[in-house]
Amino acid sequence: MRSILVTVMLIMVVIMIYSNVVGGSGGTRQQVTNSGARISGTIQKIDP
Numbered sequence: 001m002r003s004i005l006v007t008v009m010l011i012m013v014v015i016m017i018y019s020n021v022v023g024g025s026g027g028t029r030q031q032v033t034n035s036g037a038r039i040s041g042t043i044q045k046i047d048p
Contacts, residue, residue, distance in 0.1 A: 022028045 020027070
């Protein structure tokens, strides 16, 4: 029973860390969106 509780708590911590890294302000998702927009703008400037 104790090992199940520890496992569930560990999974919850991993989910919270993942959520904060990916979805938080300045997270990975936002950085990818910003990078894509910047690259798109650069490509449009190159196109004659």
